[in-house]
Amino acid sequence: MSRTMFTRSLYQLQNLSRSNGLSLHSSSTNFKHAVLAAFQPLLHSRPYANNPQPAASASSVDQAELAKFAAIAESWWDAEGPFKPLHVMNPTRLTFIRSTLCRHFGKDPFSARPFEGLKFIDVGCGGGILSEPLARMGASVTGIDAVEKNIKIAQVHADLDPVASSIEYRCTTAENLVEEQMKFDAVIALEVIEHVANPDGFCKSLSALTKPHGATIISTINRSMRAYATAIVAAEYILHWLPKGTHQWSSFLTPEELVLTLQRASISVEEMAGFAYDPLTGQWSLTDDISVNFIAFGIKNSE
């Protein structure tokens, strides 16, 4: 989808949701609904953005997903191991985060440590591959993950660099921190929402952790045909970049669904970008094409 198409449909959706009628006119989404209806028996039964669940579940943690990650935890920092795609994609994600947050907080983009004095939280930090660069950019970072092994690995690796050893790692969930009433300038949850049981509740927790007028950044994979072909078939079965079963296509969110979910959690999405992979150079780059991997930057409404 091009950026203009996205902005137009975003406005359409915002207008529609305000008028409380969810009749979506665009033919592409009708087609998507038809396809989903056809596949309904095969999909996990899970709440979609257009059937909001009551936010009653205490945790959005999915035990089966946790087990998948615990199995390969040792290899987080092996740049050639099972997490290689994440390592290769990391600089591109950080470029988006750096540019949107520098602009949002009014920081000098040419400074080497622009986030001095800001508190960030990396939700689903894994081995800390996002937390460490953020700490090097000056932020006070808290990293949380529901897998104990990941936190241990993250701590060991962070101790290798004096700047990174200031990162606070905790094995907990976003919901627990909400109960502790913690607040952050920026809440970042990359490649997490497709693994949680209840994305609606998860977004509400992220919102509760964000200070008013703070930033929330979420990245995930689009629930599109193209994403099925690339992120699941190609990445898991053909190229073996990811272990089979890492992602469930039914757990993916479309950008529209993510925007609506965040809107219900009082976060308005300001900017979105996609990641494209160039097989010739082996590099990822930021693009307007959000049909596969995409990242969204939102601002929490001031209360």
Added chain:
Amino acid sequence: MSRFIATRRLASNIFVSKSATRTFCNDAPSKLNDVPHGSQFNKELEDEQGFTNDIPQYDIAIVGGGMVGMALACSLASMPLTKQLSIAIIDSNPALTNGSSIKKDDPPDPRVSTVTPATISLFKGIGAWQYVEQHRHAYFDRMQVWDYTGFGYTRYNARDADKDVLGCVVENKVLHKSLLSCLQNKDFKKTIYPTRLSSMSLPTRSSVSAAGASQSKSLANLAKLELSDGTNLYAKLVVGADGSKSHVRELAGIKTTGWNYSQSAVICTVEHSAENFCAWQRFLPAGPIALLPIGDNFSNIVWTMSPKEASNHKIMSEDDFVKAVNHALDFGYGPHPESQVFGSGVLSSFFRPDVTSSANEGFELPPKVVKVASQRMAFPLSLMHANQYASKRVVLIGDAAHTVHPLAGQGVNMGYGDAASLSNVIADGVAVGSDIGEVTLLKKYEADRKTANITMMAVLDGFQKAYSVDFGPLNILRAAAFNGANVFAPLKKNIISYASGERRLPFLS
């Protein structure tokens, strides 16, 4: 017994400092920002074990403060993202610290470099070119290349490719001094260690996991350099800019590929009766002789020949050498090519639109050498390329990574290209918070420069081999190449733009 108690006290201190980080997120950062992590622990270590831990730590240690090493330092100092990095420069050359300046009437040094327009714009970008222009330097906009067979010649003019100059010839000491002055005038954390590197230890998985407490673990993750005067230092990244016999490359275990040319180059400064504005190169059976203008009435000779001949030419009398040079540039070894002035015959009607202005210039003889103006030096020539440019916490630039034949004046320009590329890669790394010594980041530099360098080396090596054989059909082929390059504008433009450093690969836009 007391040692046991001491270690237990240390152990409890470790746990104390670690548990301080387990408080709520709101409190922990402010506490840690006041007290650098582990410094309290440090003092304990000093007192208990009489062991000092204040070995200086730098972000980057540049081993070799020559032209390319200094260009890297200057380039890092000129970019906002990298100018807060702390740099150590390790070089025992007294010129780095004695603060001497070059006087205008110093005789020209025979070691010169031809700087391409790409390198000139790099220097201008980092603010060092203004210093070069204060000393002797010579822009040239014309070049003539021919060989001993007399079958053909090529004249290049900067106007063929819509440029002002083909390059500038500058003494190496001027380039070095300009970079040093530029660096000293910048507000940049640099420390010069006037000594040599004696050994280096790089982190490996086993050394890092073997290190005990957290402080020494983070140090075990850095590169440790031991210098020959006994100083030690730690660095996140070690840059090997220490020349073709690089010690850093040897210590990092990076192997090289290459071969020796059975040739040596004799270099010397000579004087004419009038100023020389053109660069001349004649390919002789044993190797090319080049005459490059360096300003005032001086020119620089780079004459490639067999090693035995080279030592003869080094020790022969100055008059004999002058005669030999004039002979080599004039009628020596073969006749002059015939002047080809374009514009006659059937062919001209086909090619008129594509003919360059310099195709109309006839063949000219280079100016006569009047006397020798410096000592003569000779050094052996070889081709060398390191198999990798980067490994964990080590990266190679300049001659440490590659050496080439001087026949096209590209060697140090490739080195400057490396320095520019590496400083950009480091800036990109700092922008996204990477550890600058990580191999994945350094491999980006390698991917960028390796293709360009290997292509250039292949082209130069091809020329060297093509011109070292005296074989009838090959001579005619070379002559055809000369004439072709002289006449066909697109080919000439392509050659000029590739040699000027504007494009990384020849013939592909």
